[in-house]
Amino acid sequence: MYLFARKKAFSAFLILILTALACNRSDQSIPPTPQNSIFDSGRTVYGFFPSPPEVTLQSVLQTFKDSSRHGDFILIQQNASWEDFLNGVEGESQTRTDILNQVKLTRQNHLETIFVLDALNGLNRREFIGLPEDWEASFANPNIRAAYKNYALWVVRSFHPRYLGLASEINTYMDAHPDDAPNFISLYNEIYTLVKAESPKTLIFVTFQWDDLNNMFPQPEEGNRQRRQPNWEQVEAFEPNLDVWAISTYPYFIFGTQAEIPADYYTPLLARTDKPVAVAEGGFSSLDFGTVQGSPEGQVAYLNTIHTQLGPRLAFWVNTLLSDFNIDSYAEQMKKDGRDPQDAQALGAFAYIGLQNTDGSPKPALEVWDKFQASQ
Secondary structure, eight states, rough: OOOOGGGGGHHHHHHOOOOOOOSSSSSOOOOOSSSSGGSSSSOOOOEEOOOSSSSHHHHHHHHHHHHHOSSSEEEEEEEOOOOHHTTOOOOOOHHHHHHHHHHHHHHTTTTTEEEEOOOTTTTEEEEESSSSSTSSSTOOOHHHHHHHHHHHHHHHHHHSEEESSSSSSHHHHEEEEEEEEHHHHHHEEEEEEEEHHOOOEEEEEOEEEEHHHTTOOOOOTTOOOOOOOOOHHHTTTTTTSSSSSEEEOOTHHHTTTTTTTOOSSTTTHHHHHHSSSSEEEEEOOOSSSSOOOOOHHHHHHHHOOOOHHGGGEEEEOOOEEEEOOOOOHHHHHHHTEEEEEEEHHHHHGGTTTSSOOSSOOOHHHHHHHHHHHHHH
């Protein structure tokens, strides 16, 4: 299991518990698309996952408010709900309501949205999540293909997104299941064609875990490939239908407290493609947690590194958390809901990648982030 994959659990957990509290569930209207989109500005746009520091309604509302002060958009990433979308695009379901509520909160706070669909388990990117027991776990499964297509089309028809991701950190699944990788790629291409027919301006992508793509966490399936030799074959398998080359990165698992990230760690991305690039999620811990090292100085250095190495070409940039999250608050709610509270502890290595502390006070990195955003 990839340590860096554990972060996805708190995002899905947030969606299921909190967005329904924050909105009027009886109002199913779709918020209008902004007439003057920040995505038309021609500059890098900055955003966050909608993950609050505490599992409370007030914390959710404050997170969206603070995100509006320090960013341009919210990245909405929710797992596929297979049976909800198996039989068609339209309909009513909890998944649809949860996403709609997130969009409402986003637009109420004058933010825009980027969507990433996710078929995989955030605690283990090598496996699907939420499949009915009698469904084969393969992208060749006709039910999976139909439901995923319908899910994508529902998002497109409902929200007309400028950016639509069809998978998160897909290279980690491709590493584990090379025989199934062609099945996902063919599904991606089918959805790409369907979406472009209805929404030609929507830019479609998948994200790649950059640190893993560079073999910084050696795995048996990598064979003799050396560190810092990107597995470009996995990325280019999606061409020519990859509108943005988007990555995730958490380099503090590799380079330690002073963020000794090589001066050319990210630049191979620019040399390999002339398409827009993006950091679809990422961050650097400002504190140690267990064996993982972090520091405020390292967090500042990380932001400067991304800006220096990728800045001129970045279409969008996501720092996964705006605020650190309270592990105990999440663990308590998980226990109430019959889930294993140890799942919250497993997220501890990501608890301090926010640009604010849990109480909303700024870290040194927030000033750096704000300067980058203001200079655009």
